[in-house]
Amino acid sequence: MSGLGTDGGLRPLDSGDPRTVAGYRLAARLGSGGMGTVYLSYTPGGHPIALKTVRPELSEDAEFRRRFRQEVRAAQRVQGLYTAPVIDYDTEGARPWLATAYVAGPALASAVAEHGPLPLPSILLLLAGTAEALSVIHGAGIVHRDLKPSNVLLAADGPRVIDFGIARAADATALTGTGIAVGTPAFMSPEQAAGRPVTPASDVFALGQTAVFAARGQGAYGDGPSHAVLYRIVHEEPDLAGLPAELAFVARCLAKDPAARPTPAEVVALCQEASPAPLRQSGSWLPKALTAQITQRASASAALAAAPTAAPATVPPTAPVTRLDAPAPAPVPPGPAQGTPVHAAPTATAGPAVPLPAQPPHGPLYQHPAPPRPYPPYVQPYAWQPPKPKRSVGRKIAVGAAITVALLWGAGCVSVLSHLGDTSDDGSSRTSSSASGKHRPDPKPVSFKGINIPKGYWVRFADSPPKPVDEQNTSNASFGKDADFYYDDDPYYSDDQTPVVGTAGDKVVLLDNAEHGSLATCRKVTRYADNIHLSQLSAGSQICVHTVSGHIGLVTYRGRAGRDSPSDYITVDLTVWRNAEPASGDEG
Incomplete structure (x- = not known):
């Protein structure tokens, strides 16, 4: 097929690659990495998309799935000119996947490796466009965490930032033995390298590193073993020798103190000031060799789209619509009634392409509700019909x-x-x-008063009494495996910058003043939230907590340490009903 194995940037599918994923026909390989493999596919209307499948070992990790689900939903809020928006996804199937808009251009990393550093006008447009993308990403409540030259694609009309926020899904303690590193050492900020919380300013540091790479073909802290590069990032000043004078402001992006770095909007203004002509994405903004390569990639993608293939399996028009911004229902085993619709995992078939039966057209990928909060795209599950048994x-x-x-x-x-003959306590x-035949009696409540939980710590409801615990290799208390109730900074950057409380299972409910805190109430209310900001709490506020281990807790917030306290902590009262419901994943 045209473009495969050439400068079109596309590679043939391997023998072990699937030929379809959830009805999407896979046409070629675009690349692979620590998270999975990326394929070229097309929407039913013929528009190219980049479809990423997650590695099997990550798919089997419950903590990864939880984070991946959160990050994909957050990424759907990002709609900018310099980002590749999320088109479709499945976070619940046997093999999670994510589809974004396809960018017919090379990554900055490969472009510089093949053609050398970019000229100054291209770098200024690259920096301004990437900074504008970061403004949109941060505005949606996301910190990229892994901005680097391989995550900046060069399109005909400007750069595109990809994989924003998704890297965080791999930052789980259960995955420390897989060899997957979160973030790329050469482009990490000092605070990220030191294991401190990352903020939007961390992405600005990575932007500065990316600018140096685009101008020199090498980062500001040299090459070598990861630990050596990280040491220089934390303790030494950047090497900016040979950088054009117009890019002197990049040194501010590389400041050790996050507060001293400019915001993405300020970076755009600095690029405009440094440019001898107004910054405009008109015509070709890249050297001729790169422009020709982008044109060739677009032609290769169009040729594959036009190639005759068997019609992909699609969705019957009568299948129920599943809204993916809400928690997806658990997969339902095939029912006895023929034609009963069930929620099916995405189809992934390895081996040679097999002609698939013709079906009615795929359901709509988009439904844009009214702003301000766009919902994820809508897809329709497959309907399964069981064969008649012999x-x-x-x-x-x-x-x-x-x-x-x-x-x-x-x-x-x-x-x-x-x-x-069994007797109770009273004989x-x-x-x-x-x-x-009676139901099992409700568990007896166990209460604890005046529990102090420092920021970054959590308590376990099975402990008597619960004592604050933490893990040194956990970047945020919300990601503690046994964090039944935690107190920490918001793990996902948002407008409300107050700390949050929550549980690892992301099922907490802030009760209204009219609601009486009890086991019956906590079982009844289902308006679950991932976490609750301290700005929403006052002394006496009650929170129902549902843990992944099946405990139900009623937390009464008493207050936060004063400003003159050497420690930041909250004080709560706790009532626990242990094993009050099936643990997450139990059939119960």
């Missing part, structure tokens, strides 16, 4: 069912006999709930 299989099922009933009846008898005889 009679011999039916007999086996009937025999197995009869045996199962007999065993359960015998077990029930044993259970009743074993509990005869009275009682019968087990399972034998009598």
Whole structure:
């Protein structure tokens, strides 16, 4: 096919690559990395998209899935001229994937490696466009965390920033043994390299490093082993030798103190001041060799789109619509009724392409509700129709069912006999709930008063009494595996910069004044939030907490340490009903 294996930037699919993902036909490979593999595909209307599938070992990690789900939903809020917007995704299937707009241009890293450093006018337009992209990304409540030359694509009409925020999904303690590093050492900020919280200013530092790379072909802190580069970033001044005088302001982006760095909007203004002519993305903004390469890539993508292929499997028009900004329902096993629609995982078929049955057109990828908060795109799940079982299989099922009933009846008898004579604490005889058919009684509450939780720490509801704990390799308390209730900075940059409280399972509810805090109330209310900002709390505020281990807690907020306190902490009262509901993932 035209463009494959040439300067078109596309590579043929390997024998182990899927040919379709959720109805999208995969046409070629675009690249691969620590998170997964990126393929070229097309919307039903023929528009090219970049579809990234997640590596299997990451797909199997529950913590990664939780973060990936949050980051994808956050990334959908980003709509800018210099970003590649999210088009479609599935975070719940067996193999999560993400589709963004395709950019027919090389990454800055490969462009500089192949053609050398960019000229000054191109660098100023690159910096201004990338800074504008960061303004949009930060405005949506996201810190990129991994801005680098390979995440800046060069399009015909300006740069495009990709993978914003998604890198954070891999920053999980469960993945420390996989060899996946979050962020690229040569482009990390000093605070990120030192394990301190990252902010939008951290992205500005990476922007400065990217500018130096575009101008010299090498970063401001040299090459070498990762630990050596990180040491220089934290402790030494940048090497800006050979940088054009017009780019002197880049030194401000590389300041050790995040507060001393300019904002992305200030970077745009500095680029305008440094440019001898007004900054305009009109005509070609790159050297001729790169412009020709972009044209060739666009032609290769168009040729693949026009190539005759079997129609991809699509969605019946009667399938129910699934709104992906809401928690997706758990996969439903095939039902006995033929034609019953179920929520299916994305299809990923390896091996040679197989002609797929013709189906009605795919459902709409977009539905844009009214601003200010755009919802994610809408997709439709597949409808599964079970085949009719053979009679011999039916007999086996009937025999197995009869045996199962007999065993359960015998077990029930044993259970009743074993509990005869059992007495309660007051000496009275009682019968087990399972034998009598009654529901299991509610767990007894356990209460604790005046628990102090420092910022960056969490408590576990199974401890008696709960004591603050933390993990040194966890960047934020919200990512602690056993963080039943935490207090820390907002893990996702937002307009409200106050600290937050929450649970690792992202299921907390701030009760209204009219609601009485109790187990019944906490079971009833379902207006779950990921976390709650301290600005929303006052002394006496009550929070229902549902943990991943099945405990339910009622937290009563008492207050925060005063400004003159040497420690930042909150004080809460806690009532816990342990094992009050099935743990996350249980069939319960």
